[in-house]
Amino acid sequence: MRGPGGYIGFRRVPAASGVHSAASGVWTLREAESFKRAGTWPVSSDDYFSSVALLLHGEGSGATIVDSSPTPKTVTAYGDATQSTTQAKWGSKSISRGTNGAVNLGVGMNGFGSANFVIEGWFYVVSVSDFNWFYGSRLTGITGGVHFNYFSGTWKSEFATGGGWLRVDNLAVPTSAWFHYAFVRSGTTVRTYINGASQGSVTVGTSALTGDTGAITLFSSATATSSSSNGVNGFVDDLRITIGTDRGYTGSTIAVPTAAFPDS
Numbered sequence: 001m002r003g004p005g006g007y008i009g010f011r012r013v014p015a016a017s018g019v020h021s022a023a024s025g026v027w028t029l030r031e032a033e034s035f036k037r038a039g040t041w042p043v044s045s046d047d048y049f050s051s052v053a054l055l056l057h058g059e060g061s062g063a064t065i066v067d068s069s070p071t072p073k074t075v076t077a078y079g080d081a082t083q084s085t086t087q088a089k090w091g092s093k094s095i096s097r098g099t100n101g102a103v104n105l106g107v108g109m110n111g112f113g114s115a116n117f118v119i120e121g122w123f124y125v126v127s128v129s130d131f132n133w134f135y136g137s138r139l140t141g142i143t144g145g146v147h148f149n150y151f152s153g154t155w156k157s158e159f160a161t162g163g164g165w166l167r168v169d170n171l172a173v174p175t176s177a178w179f180h181y182a183f184v185r186s187g188t189t190v191r192t193y194i195n196g197a198s199q200g201s202v203t204v205g206t207s208a209l210t211g212d213t214g215a216i217t218l219f220s221s222a223t224a225t226s227s228s229s230n231g232v233n234g235f236v237d238d239l240r241i242t243i244g245t246d247r248g249y250t251g252s253t254i255a256v257p258t259a260a261f262p263d264s
């Protein structure tokens with residue numbers, strides 16, 4: 001509806017799931033035009049932000065990687081892992097393995113329990129060999145953890161329970177191109193999505209993702225305390241971990257992000 005000198009309303013354009021406009025519900029035409037020219041209207045934010053456990057944009061300086069989540073974790077880079085301008089999906093940098101790097105994300109498996117979760121981000125493969133990992137969390141045994149890895153000639157997402165690894169195999173992972181990856185627990189089901197398309201699912205029942213105290217680590221299969229020799233040669237950008245919700249990622253397809261994840 002239009003009032004004197006401006007528009008009154010809540011949204012001009014329908015927002016994607018989990019995203020809403022933070023623009024005021026009342027503004028003048030002059031204000032709206034000013035916001036648009038400045039690129040600050042509407043402002044996107046995340047309805048699930050309070051559940052975000054980790055958010056890495058990879059835009060920091062060198063090995064100093066900043067967590068933009070509501071409860072910032074200490075993120076530690078090892079070897080020659082760094083934030084590089086060689087590749088970037090959003091902004092000007094991404095997190096690079098280098099030749100032997102690893103990054104401890106500071107998010108431990110015991111924080112997941114049996115809750116819903118989403119591990120997602122943008123990944124870029126330069127080259128890969130057998131038994132290479134984009135991320136992993138297993139410290140010892142198979143009592144708990146998650147993996148995104150390549151072995152026996154195929155890409156896999158893995159969810160570990162006390163009874164063994166449950167896998168989604170044959171993921172359609174491209175090389176030398178950015179792709180969106182999402183690993184999602186929704187109730188008793190774990191799904192993997194590549195560029196918005198479901199790659200399959202496994203039933204995990206009520207199994208808790210616990211047992212190992214180690215944190216998730218980029219470019220390594222286990223908690224890193226040094227450099228890693230088993231990481232994928234590549235880059236990671238806009239990595240986000242959400243615990244306590246599946247973000248509605250339950251269908252055969254999900255919406256692929258069209259911008260960097262918001263910080264609020």
